[in-house]
Amino acid sequence: MIHVGILKGIAILLIVAFHICGQIYHSEPKWFRLLSYQGVPVFFLLSGIGLTYSVLSKNFGDKKINHWGKWYLKRSIRILPLYWLILFITFSLYFIDLNIIRIAVSQQSEKALLDFVVHFFLINIYFEETYFSINVAWWFLATIVHFYLLFPFIFSVYKHKINRIPSVVLVIVFYYLNKNYHFINNQIALSFMYFFLGIILSFINTTKFYNYIKKYSLVLVLSLFFLSIFFLCSLRGNISNYFPKYTYELFSLSFTSFLYVSSHLLVYIQPLRKVNYFLESIGSYSYALFLVHWGFIYPIINYFDTTQVGIMVYLVFVLSLSKLLTIIDKKTTSLLMIKTKLSV
Missing domain, CATH: 1.10.287 (Helix Hairpins)
Structure with a gap:
């Protein structure tokens, strides 16, 4: 699905723009912040679509629970090794030289270690003080991993047509109940709505749906x-x-x-095929770019006094680093898949 790669590229570039402008240009227009932040719901939507599509295409939703066990293991191999590597590197750079990388963490070593442990197990979203700590973008990863954990149950319920309307109603009610409770609850509830919307879209007849969109x-x-x-x-x-x-x-x-x-x-649109190729290329290493982009905003751009040159150097650096990390991650993932006897 080429459009998915293009959409990933658009979404991650929006997120990078959101963080650059938010952390460097504090007086940027509100409309730009609102627009660029929408890369986040796009990724939740794509996650719901991708997970559901992969399960439907392999048709193992009705099989034994051990298939879901393999499914969990496969997703863990694709997500956790690179995240843990970057988490470790981030902490190491922080304690070697505070100016090398941007990190939001307690100056007290005991609390910093606790921060590391909480993020290692992706439970930082349970605590307000760690929700945005270490890396303000990583709340997304912890949230989406929790949605992954819930996915087999959601899929098992929603695949039965009789449950679909009640499921939609429950998700809307869940969001409504959390809307004014707390910022974190509201953010997670809205994110879940987009994730669930992705699941709904995947159950729609693919051929007819795409033909309708094309027409x-x-x-x-x-x-x-x-x-x-x-x-x-x-x-x-x-x-x-x-x-x-x-x-x-x-x-x-x-x-x-x-x-x-x-x-x-x-x-x-044929005249835009080079743009499509660029966006699809960015989308192919969007996960690594998501993990590393925030930490290097301050040290690189501020070194050039937030000039356009600084922004260009920053973009070239994080894009190159992300591509390199993606290559390493793919090789590591392939080896782990072979070791665990899972298909790549």
């Missing part, structure tokens, strides 16, 4: 684009008074949908 792609893209602009403007104007509680959610859903449909449309 009406231009109309859908333009409609979703203007709808996104409307909700974006309403977040800053008086229009939001008519639906103040859900303006952001409506904007996020419309803009994420715009990106999703646009990725399908880009595949068929």
